[in-house]
Amino acid sequence: MNTLLAQSINLFAVVLLVLAFAMIAQRRILTLIHLFTLQGAALAVATLIVGYLTGQHHLYFSAALTFVLKVILIPILLHRVIQRLNVRWDVETLFNIPTTMLIGIVLVIFAFNLAAPIAGLSTSIARGTLGIALACVLLSFLMMIVRAKAVPQVIGFLSMENGLFFAATAATSGMPMIVELGIAFDVLVGILILGVFMFQIREQFDSLDIRHLEKLKED
């Protein structure tokens, strides 16, 4: 039973990675939010399993927190934002998607190469997944760079936090509770502030295209 569960952590890790790739490839904002929700759910389950296997009760808190925030609260907020802004069908990226995917593959290889020695040192049950977690962080970062509109960038930011959280769970069985709580609240406040920004950007420029923000540079 326990070996099966341990294996299933790897499964969820792979799900996370595939979802990260899917998000890079996805052009529609609505689907992007659905992918993000799925990623949050996978993360919550993975955390729960790690918590069960290692007997660390504070991981249950983390899992619950992840579920509430990333599967329920933030997706609802995002849905409301895109409904009010009426931007369900964003398409533009700065690079074309195949090129981005290729860069993504390079990043994954880099991340695995990087994580190999650390994973060897770690005693955690989920140590093999550290590379995947790192790859998720880098892929989300890439997504933030190549997107031209504000909403996908925000989703990239949130998904990066997912990767970071998974890395912490994988390498060290979770960060101290206070750090996790802090990050969770930061993310929540961040999304609220970014939501306000998105409205303001559209008010100012009649578009959510962040390239308009170049005008704001101080000379």
Next chain:
Amino acid sequence: MLVLDWILIVIAGWLALGVAGIGALRNTAFVARVLFPAGAVLAVALAGLAVAGLLGTPETAVLAIGLPDLPFHLRLDGLSAFFLLVIGAISFGISIFAAGYFRHGEGTPPGLMCLEYHLFLASMALVVLADDAYAFMVMWETMALSSFFLVTANHRVPAIREAGFLYLLIAHIGAIGILLCFGVLQANTGDYTFANMRAQSLSPLWASAAFLLATVGFGAKAGILPLHVWLPEAHPAAPSPVSALMSAVMLKTAIYGLLRVSFDLLGAQQWWWGVLLLAVGLATALYGVVFSAVQTDMKRLLAYSSIENIGLLFVGIGLGVLFNAYGMKALSALALTAALYHVVGHAFFKSLLFLATGSVLHATGERSLGKLGGLMRRMPWVAWLSLVGVLASSGLPPFSGFVSEWLLLQSFLFTTGLPDSFLNMLVPVLAAGIALVAALAGYTMVKFYGVIFLGQPREPKLADAHPASPLERAGLVWLGAGCVLLGLFPVAVIGLIDPVTRLLVGGGIAETVRANGWLLLSPSSPDRASYSPLVFLGVVSLAVLLAVVLVRKLYHGRLRRAPAWDCGYPAQTARMQDTAEGFGQPIRQIFEPFFRMRRELPSPFDAKPHYRVTIEDHFWHWLYLPVARLTSAIARGVGRLQQGRIAIYLLYSFVTLMVLLVVVKS
């Protein structure tokens, strides 16, 4: 139930009052007539409980609020009980006064003010109760933030916003120091309770680092040189009850923190810590009092006077550390008793004076000394009670200031017994500095009182000044009574301070003092030095009475009333009186190097002459402006990276991350 539980109930009561204030946001009458008096009742309950805690044994509690696995640890011992006593006793007077004061609603709505005020009180009480670094820092920051919002109550005035920003900035510099200090104290054990910090024995180097961080951190809040600049800005900006609370109580929480860290948490002390505190304290005291003497704004004058008193407190603590480092427990206890006595004394007289300025401000709408005068006839209550505060502040017998300064000078006289030959020659020299500070404080207070209350009104509108309301008077009477009682019954007060010094240095002077009876105060032996306030008061009253009787009886009938000599210049106006500038002029001349002064003198042919003098702090130009310039220079350099495209910014982060990861890997 334990005393600590009751204290927590009082604190919860304050918080409840604050929340009730939100419910009655703009209902000034309800807030002023119900909530603030209720807060005052809780304050007096807290003072009573604190006395019980002071005489009882230490109690601990763990509050399950906060974060999972990280509760608040609280502990009530002698030191915290003593400061709770100060908080309770002072805030009682201030709350009553505030009930009569907040009537027009200035800036912030009264309900919000009520929330901030009671949150401020509760956070101060919890700061002194905290028994782990986490609870301490949370409460410390709550205290800083709630007081920031109180200071900026009138936030539509740009100068007040600037003062608030400066206050917040320096408060945070201090908070960083304190946080790092706790980080050093826990000695890599990861356990941030004070109990664990007490158990650690740090190497002398790390102990000194912790001590220096604590001095900077708590010094920023207390207002020691060169971190004092926020005080003279923030105190005048705040409404008077808030200035009173900040000056009288909040500065004392910094003293509490310094005592807690340097005596309780750090085990062995080193002699040079004491010398450092002495030097910093004396410099602060001298700087504060000299600046205080040349101010023309009554609240700025009092703010600088607070800096001076904080300096004296640091001197007392420094002496305590010095004696303690050489194992002279009884003398250390004497110096600490002097400092703690001054903590209470200063809290009473400074809150009294700040509240009195509030009454004057409400009655006249004037803060500048140059436009006040002759208010004794208009506001007799405020004037007479201010006289008590002014005398206590000048360190004259039989009021509270005299006892503490006398005890401080007494402890200086024992420094010749220090085993180090340099120290026992140099430290007594500092006593002369203290005497200078005390004398200048008297000078400043004569100026403060004389210019505001005596003489003729300098402006016609002062004739309309209305006396203070009954609630304001009641608050002032309580604080004034405190100044008098602290001065008259020093033996009883020292009995209350004794548990604190026993906790800090394991010695006390109460037994020696009590041996001479309650009438005579003598810290070492009656042959050496003694002071009996009641006898002093009796003799002085008797002499005054005798003089009055003699004048009335012997000279009665030979009294002749005639106009006063007018120097041969009959057309005299109120503007010909000695002004605040004029009174401070000798100090401006003598201590010229202290100031950065700009003066505009009118030409003799000017039909409308104007005289203007601005006095600035050297520290602005020596320390603060260079730091500000450096910061903006760095910011300009970094600004070159600004491209305006978010993708580029993200790429910066991404490339940095990748490079760092590669570096880590190889």
